[in-house]
Amino acid sequence: MINSLETVALLSDPDLLAGTHELVDNSLCTEADLLVHLSEIDERKLYADRAFPSMFAFCVGELRFSEDAAYSRIMVARAARRVPAMIEATRSGQVHLTGLRLLAPHLTAENHSEVLAEATGKTKREIEELVARLAPQPAVAPTIRRLPERPAPARAEPLTLALEPAPARPPPREDHRRAIAPLAEKKYRVEFTADQELHDKLREAQDLLRHRIPDGDLACIVERALDLLIDHVKKERFGVGRKPRQPSAVAVQEEASSRHIPDAIKRKVYQRDGGRCTLVDERGRRCPATGNLEFEHVDGFALTHLHDEDRIRLLCRSHNQHAAEKTYGRAFMERARSLRVSTCSGPGRGALRAVTRQLDLLGQPTGAEGAGSKSVMCVAERSTQASHAVPVW
Numbered sequence: 001m002i003n004s005l006e007t008v009a010l011l012s013d014p015d016l017l018a019g020t021h022e023l024v025d026n027s028l029c030t031e032a033d034l035l036v037h038l039s040e041i042d043e044r045k046l047y048a049d050r051a052f053p054s055m056f057a058f059c060v061g062e063l064r065f066s067e068d069a070a071y072s073r074i075m076v077a078r079a080a081r082r083v084p085a086m087i088e089a090t091r092s093g094q095v096h097l098t099g100l101r102l103l104a105p106h107l108t109a110e111n112h113s114e115v116l117a118e119a120t121g122k123t124k125r126e127i128e129e130l131v132a133r134l135a136p137q138p139a140v141a142p143t144i145r146r147l148p149e150r151p152a153p154a155r156a157e158p159l160t161l162a163l164e165p166a167p168a169r170p171p172p173r174e175d176h177r178r179a180i181a182p183l184a185e186k187k188y189r190v191e192f193t194a195d196q197e198l199h200d201k202l203r204e205a206q207d208l209l210r211h212r213i214p215d216g217d218l219a220c221i222v223e224r225a226l227d228l229l230i231d232h233v234k235k236e237r238f239g240v241g242r243k244p245r246q247p248s249a250v251a252v253q254e255e256a257s258s259r260h261i262p263d264a265i266k267r268k269v270y271q272r273d274g275g276r277c278t279l280v281d282e283r284g285r286r287c288p289a290t291g292n293l294e295f296e297h298v299d300g301f302a303l304t305h306l307h308d309e310d311r312i313r314l315l316c317r318s319h320n321q322h323a324a325e326k327t328y329g330r331a332f333m334e335r336a337r338s339l340r341v342s343t344c345s346g347p348g349r350g351a352l353r354a355v356t357r358q359l360d361l362l363g364q365p366t367g368a369e370g371a372g373s374k375s376v377m378c379v380a381e382r383s384t385q386a387s388h389a390v391p392v393w
């Protein structure tokens with residue numbers, strides 16, 4: 001009964017983490033053993049005796065794997081006959097199953113030690129980059145084309161996939177190409193759907209820059225636009241690149257009593273912390289987050305009303321809120337957040353200021369520091385409602 005929710009809820013934090021690690025270790029051993037068994041079943045073609053036309057159909061129909069899990073396990077199990085080290089890489093947790101599936105076609109008796117070592121501990125995205133380096137694909141030409149007005153009906157999935165001699169790619173997820181995918185070393189394909197407005201802006205930018213980018217290369221134009229956007233947002237949120245000004249005595253007094261952190265301090269903190277969350281856990285591992293960053297007054301602004309650069313640090317939103325929950329309690333912070341959300345969506349700036357004051361008492365960020373990220377979100381939301389498309393770059 002150790003795994004019942006009620007029992008687990010009674011565990012201490014260290015016991016919960018230790019128990020989870022033990023479960024992961026056990027599941028990796030089971031996964032490795034499972035791959036060995038699947039490989040042997042495949043080799044003996046036992047699926048045919050059981051009225052399944054392929055190993056894939058057997059895995060989905062009899063073993064109840066999802067299509068993705070079946071595909072990954074069969075790919076790895078087959079490749080492991082050539083490169084048995086893949087089984088041990090699974091058992092030790094060196095490389096996860098998805099990573100091994102991506103690497104499988106590119107592993108050889110000669111390169112597997114080096115490649116598996118390089119893939120150790122890497123994310124799926126990082127392994128995709130490794131694969132792109134091992135097997136570079138040609139660059140794609142920039143294109144803009146119109147999508148059908150109505151979405152095409154979903155393609156029927158084949159009932160079975162013939163996995164011999166080479167396994168077919170599974171129909172689900174793999175049909176949806178990643179928005180940003182590595183093609184070769186330091187080369188990526190970027191793909192997204194644009195609405196009419198964004199499409200028109202791209203065309204306008206091409207025309208305006210024709211004297212500098214005669215072929216209207218979209219990658220060049222987007223890079224220039226992003227340079228400007230990044231500079232703008234860094235300036236707005238973190239004061240980076242903003243010219244220092246000599247504030248008046250009144251302004252200095254107002255700033256000291258205001259929650260608004262002076263630009264000079266924002267800039268120094270941002271640069272000192274390297275634009276990254278500064279939370280370091282007890283093992284010395286630092287949070288990798290570089291998005292959703294907020295300034296945290298270590299001593300609580302409500303208590304000190306001071307903006308001291310040595311007592312302000314960058315935290316990602318998640319760690320900032322986690323820290324606040326530890327200080328003030330989860331229930332209290334949830335009440336404060338719901339108050340903020342309901343006010344932000346309703347009564348307007350006066351009420352927002354009132355909530356801002358209340359949240360100041362909690363030493364919490366008010367959202368005023370996050371104005372830049374909102375505009376970026378808007379672009380993302382518009383692009384999801386699109387009828388005009390830019391499918392391939």
Ligand SMILES: [Zn+2]
Pocket residue numbers: 277278279287288289315316317318319
């Ligand atoms: Zn963090």
